[in-house]
Amino acid sequence: MELRAEIRRVGRTAMTKKIILFALCSMLLAPSSAVAAQSAEKIPHVGFLDPTSRAVSNARIESFQQGLRKFGYIEGKNIVIEYRFADGKSELLQNFANELVRLNVDIIVTRAIPGAVAAKQATSKIPIVFVGVADAVAAGLVASLARPGGNITGLTSLAPELSGKRLELLREIVPKVSRVSVLRNPSNAGDPIIWKETEAAAQALGLELQSLQVRGAEDLENAFESAIKGHGQALMPLTDPLLQSHRKQIVDLAAKSRLPGIYPDSEYTESGGLMSYAANPLEFYSHAASYVDKILKGAKPADLPVEQPTKFELVINLKAAKQIGLTVPPNVLARADRVIR
Numbered sequence: 295m296e297l298r299a300e301i302r303r304v305g306r307t308a309m310t311k312k313i314i315l316f317a318l319c320s321m322l323l324a325p326s327s328a329v330a331a332q333s334a335e336k337i338p339h340v341g342f343l344d345p346t347s348r349a350v351s352n353a354r355i356e357s358f359q360q361g362l363r364k365f366g367y368i369e370g371k372n373i374v375i376e377y378r379f380a381d382g383k384s385e386l387l388q389n390f391a392n393e394l395v396r397l398n399v400d401i402i403v404t405r406a407i408p409g410a411v412a413a414k415q416a417t418s419k420i421p422i423v424f425v426g427v428a429d430a431v432a433a434g435l436v437a438s439l440a441r442p443g444g445n446i447t448g449l450t451s452l453a454p455e456l457s458g459k460r461l462e463l464l465r466e467i468v469p470k471v472s473r474v475s476v477l478r479n480p481s482n483a484g485d486p487i488i489w490k491e492t493e494a495a496a497q498a499l500g501l502e503l504q505s506l507q508v509r510g511a512e513d514l515e516n517a518f519e520s521a522i523k524g525h526g527q528a529l530m531p532l533t534d535p536l537l538q539s540h541r542k543q544i545v546d547l548a549a550k551s552r553l554p555g556i557y558p559d560s561e562y563t564e565s566g567g568l569m570s571y572a573a574n575p576l577e578f579y580s581h582a583a584s585y586v587d588k589i590l591k592g593a594k595p596a597d598l599p600v601e602q603p604t605k606f607e608l609v610i611n612l613k614a615a616k617q618i619g620l621t622v623p624p625n626v627l628a629r630a631d632r633v634i635r
Contacts, residue, residue, distance in 0.1 A: 337374055340376070345406055353576060361581065401421045402421070411433065414445075421594075425582050426575065430448070448601075455491065461495050466623060470527070472500075475504045479537060482536065514543055526553065530557075533559075541562045544567075545557075554568050569610050608630045609632045610622060
């Protein structure tokens with residue numbers, strides 16, 4: 295009996311040792327297994343396709359990054375962003391869009407009609423989120439704002455509809471204006487859409503437009519010379535990445551030519567332009583992050599309605615007004631959302 299008891303005791307001891315050894319091994323292996331699982335988890339890659347330059351878009355990029363952080367995405371930690379900048383050269387956009395597709399990014403975020411068109415031509419599978427597109431339906435990017443269809447959606451800037459309001463503001467600040475010089479880029483796929491709306495608005499207000507075509511920075515000085523020779527009394531650049539890339543040169547030439555101008559976003563005004571009326575471009579990019587988050591979590595672009603801005607800012611630069619000897623009427627100044635002094 296004693297022998298059998300001893301055998302059972304030894305068996306139990308051996309089994310206990312095996313259990314302890316197995317537990318220790320499991321503890322040692324657990325961290326490496328967790329690491330393996332973590333490394334196997336896919337980090338999303340976002341392609342950022344911009345028709346302008348890094349310097350021009352820096353504030354918008356920071357706003358986009360801040361928007362991503364609200365949803366828990368930190369660049370370089372749990373999300374990768376592949377940046378491509380065309381520096382105002384529309385011919386580079388398609389190559390960059392194709393390159394992002396070859397990298398097999400999860401989403402492409404892009405800007406304005408030129409960027410959106412390039413991205414859409416590059417892929418029909420990778421989701422695309424556009425920011426600040428003037429008229430996504432007229433440009434053939436989406437079937438409708440409520441039901442975009444396909445692989446593309448985003449935020450529209452309502453740029454064509456704003457042309458009339460900008461011309462109205464321009465006439466309020468320069469009551470005797472009758473001829474407005476309009477800077478436009480015919481290489482921009484969205485130019486015909488915005489120009490048509492601008493012509494219609496000008497006709498309704500009894501204003502004459504002078505079309506000044508700009509295909510590159512080298513055309514700007516000649517454009518302003520033409521404005522002066524053509525008796526232009528005010529300036530209005532249309533929404534365009536190329537023009538936006540050279541906004542500082544444009545506002546400086548406007549001041550030199552003593553042309554009061556109304557601009558398509560507040561970044562012009564902050565660079566020395568007289569007045570702007572538009573949605574806040576930084577809010578666009580912050581909100582674009584919500585589209586990225588939804589798509590990464592499984593939503594389809596076709597099911598995400600294109601959103602329109604609901605708030606527009608009137609920004610007036612009194613320094614610019616003083617520089618050209620213009621007095622801003624008190625009733626216009628009182629309506630300004632922001633005044634640069």
